[in-house]
Amino acid sequence: MGVGVSSNLFDDFFVVAWPRAFRLASFLTHDTEAGEDIAQEVLSEMSRRWDALERPDAYLQRAVTNASWNWNRRSRTVARKLPLLGVQRGYDFRFDELADAIARLPFRQRAVIVLRYYADLTEAEIADALECRPGTVKSLASRALAALSTEVTP
Amino acid sequence: MNMLEDNIREVLDRQAKAMQVPQPHRDRTPTLILVTAQPRPRRGWMLATAAVLIGVAVAAVVLIERPSDKPAVNTDKPAVITVASPDTTTPEAPADTSTPSTVTPTPPTTAVETDLAPSDLAPNLAGVLAAPSADEAAQASDDNLYNYLTGDSAVTAQRRFVALRKCAHENSLFPPCTGAEGWKYLTGSADSTEVHIGLLNTPSPLVVSPIDDRLFVASGSAGSAQDPQADPSVWLIDSITGQRGALTWHDEPTTLDSPEQELLLYPTLVHGARSPDLELRGFLPRVVDRRDWSVKPLRVPSDASVMPIHQPETGRIWVVTAPDGGVAGLAYTDNGGASWTRVELPAALRPTSAELMSQIENALFTVAVSGDHVAVAKRWGPFASPKELFVTTNAGATWTAAQLEATSDENAIEVFALADGRLVVAMDSDAHTSRLFVSNTDSDWLRLAELPLEHDDSGGSRFDVSQSGIAWNYYGIYGQSLMAFSTDLNTWWTIPNSTWLFL
Numbered sequence A: 001m002g003v004g005v006s007s008n009l010f011d012d013f014f015v016v017a018w019p020r021a022f023r024l025a026s027f028l029t030h031d032t033e034a035g036e037d038i039a040q041e042v043l044s045e046m047s048r049r050w051d052a053l054e055r056p057d058a059y060l061q062r063a064v065t066n067a068s069w070n071w072n073r074r075s076r077t078v079a080r081k082l083p084l085l086g087v088q089r090g091y092d093f094r095f096d097e098l099a100d101a102i103a104r105l106p107f108r109q110r111a112v113i114v115l116r117y118y119a120d121l122t123e124a125e126i127a128d129a130l131e132c133r134p135g136t137v138k139s140l141a142s143r144a145l146a147a148l149s150t151e152v153t154p
Numbered sequence B: 001m002n003m004l005e006d007n008i009r010e011v012l013d014r015q016a017k018a019m020q021v022p023q024p025h026r027d028r029t030p031t032l033i034l035v036t037a038q039p040r041p042r043r044g045w046m047l048a049t050a051a052v053l054i055g056v057a058v059a060a061v062v063l064i065e066r067p068s069d070k071p072a073v074n075t076d077k078p079a080v081i082t083v084a085s086p087d088t089t090t091p092e093a094p095a096d097t098s099t100p101s102t103v104t105p106t107p108p109t110t111a112v113e114t115d116l117a118p119s120d121l122a123p124n125l126a127g128v129l130a131a132p133s134a135d136e137a138a139q140a141s142d143d144n145l146y147n148y149l150t151g152d153s154a155v156t157a158q159r160r161f162v163a164l165r166k167c168a169h170e171n172s173l174f175p176p177c178t179g180a181e182g183w184k185y186l187t188g189s190a191d192s193t194e195v196h197i198g199l200l201n202t203p204s205p206l207v208v209s210p211i212d213d214r215l216f217v218a219s220g221s222a223g224s225a226q227d228p229q230a231d232p233s234v235w236l237i238d239s240i241t242g243q244r245g246a247l248t249w250h251d252e253p254t255t256l257d258s259p260e261q262e263l264l265l266y267p268t269l270v271h272g273a274r275s276p277d278l279e280l281r282g283f284l285p286r287v288v289d290r291r292d293w294s295v296k297p298l299r300v301p302s303d304a305s306v307m308p309i310h311q312p313e314t315g316r317i318w319v320v321t322a323p324d325g326g327v328a329g330l331a332y333t334d335n336g337g338a339s340w341t342r343v344e345l346p347a348a349l350r351p352t353s354a355e356l357m358s359q360i361e362n363a364l365f366t367v368a369v370s371g372d373h374v375a376v377a378k379r380w381g382p383f384a385s386p387k388e389l390f391v392t393t394n395a396g397a398t399w400t401a402a403q404l405e406a407t408s409d410e411n412a413i414e415v416f417a418l419a420d421g422r423l424v425v426a427m428d429s430d431a432h433t434s435r436l437f438v439s440n441t442d443s444d445w446l447r448l449a450e451l452p453l454e455h456d457d458s459g460g461s462r463f464d465v466s467q468s469g470i471a472w473n474y475y476g477i478y479g480q481s482l483m484a485f486s487t488d489l490n491t492w493w494t495i496p497n498s499t500w501l502f503l
Helices: A003-029 A032-052 A056-074 A093-104 A107-117 A123-130 A134-151 B002-018 B049-065 B134-139 B353-358
Strands: B080-082 B101-103 B145-149 B153-158 B161-167 B183-189 B195-199 B207-211 B214-220 B233-238 B244-248 B255-257 B264-266 B282-289 B292-298 B309-311 B316-321 B329-333 B341-344 B365-370 B373-378 B389-392 B410-417 B423-429 B433-439 B446-452 B460-465 B470-475 B481-486 B493-495
Touching: A003 A032, A003 A056, A003 A107, A003 B002, A032 A056, A056 A107, A056 A123, A093 A107, A093 A134, A093 B002, A107 A123, A107 A134, A107 B002, A123 A134, A134 B002, B309 B365, B316 B365, B365 B423, B373 B410, B373 B423
Parallel strands: B080 B244, B365 B410
Antiparallel strands: B101 B292, B145 B153, B153 B161, B161 B183, B183 B195, B207 B214, B214 B233, B233 B244, B255 B264, B282 B292, B309 B316, B316 B329, B329 B341, B365 B373, B373 B389, B410 B423, B423 B433, B433 B446, B460 B470, B470 B481, B481 B493
């Protein structure tokens, strides 16, 4: 694969992947600025390794998840609720409550919820992204949904 | 459950649509985001935590009781020096051969009214802090440290100094201090009336290091994604004089160390799988005296993948190396980076190619050095199973696997160094517990403590480990915090999670 061809392919990938990576990282970190930085870092790294990447989509999800987890552990500032919830017109507080509950989930449970219900990944794809067994995904999803159903007022 | 799942989809969809996707910066040089600071053993005993608390209070009282005698605030643009990047990451020449740059910080000559009200700075400990026992107080002396953390403020104390960073804005629910504007700092000392406050304009955490009788505070901004060129400075602040100097630098400082009269400032993370165009930069600022800071680069191997770790007993500096296509290992230098000796890691610690490829922004290993003991563990990923921890006491000639009571929930590990060859291992689990183990040998590990999180969130935890004390801070996404600390590693004091430090 020639350099020019590879570069063009990455450009095409970048256009689609940038907003996806930004949103996924923002969900996982609850910080849009961190989400932007993580998306930038991951895609910058992917551009360097592009020729060696066999499954860019899977790599992107895995790398963004890993980077977001690192950010959560590393961060010395406390993650905050996404500001957009406070400014959206006509917002339903029922959803605000649910968004808060999702934000309070432990990272691994939150990651499964976001990858499943936002990124629409299958269990196998989530397991691949999270480098775990499908059974672990099921267990994490079950615990997350149980926690959310308990916390959210019907 | 279906309705719940539908609601989850809708919530996430609404949030995703409401996010304004920023324009990417395709030509931006990637920022080397930093790994968790690696605490290092401190020289001397540590000040009792109670004394440090008093230090915080004294600093606040000074501000409260002397409103008409506010400390001088230096709002002048500090002197800036530009530190040239090393030409290469290959350690071809000893660091001493680099021509040092110097800076003379601008003295704080102008007293300027600040909009930081004294009441804003008063610590308000709403919870009950257990007083240290007589034994604990007797043990502690000179060098204790702890770290408070809330959503918008952070204060760090070492010895008799305190330093804090505060978001200057009022709205606590949606704090606007997310860029490089609006952050303030305060430094002070418990036994001095000198307290310095000023506008730092950086969102970065403060890192502090005591040298002699003064505290150096470093903070900086690596430039945001929106404006990569914004304020790429690391600030060094002398807490006694308030003098500031800025080093032009494109990475944030992670950690400071102060062996003898030197101030080691490490800006680096390099992740495991390196690319040729990524450059690891290490700088070694040497404090000649309070008004003349000379800086020289510390050259490290081009495949170094974690910030250097200083071994104070010998002056040896360690790094983890992760060559592309090669086997990760360790390297150390005894001559300031002029040459490096490579050490192989046990086979169980060698990362797979998938791990190397997927580690973005992350160090693959956590490493601690104390005395002759060097401990290395593969940093546990969010979804990985617990991995092994190995210790060597002969610079990597042989390794011993540590036997820890790990559970399947453990998903993170950090290794810290105490004095005299003691090592501490901290493990976080997904079940909201963290456990500490300590050892002063290469094989016997004592389970030290297990502290449960009292709140069900995922903020994380932070450890500050020094020679004889551990401060352990759990924090949640809404600012809850539970602190536990010990100076004798037997008795633990805690501040309940209802405790907030309003700064």
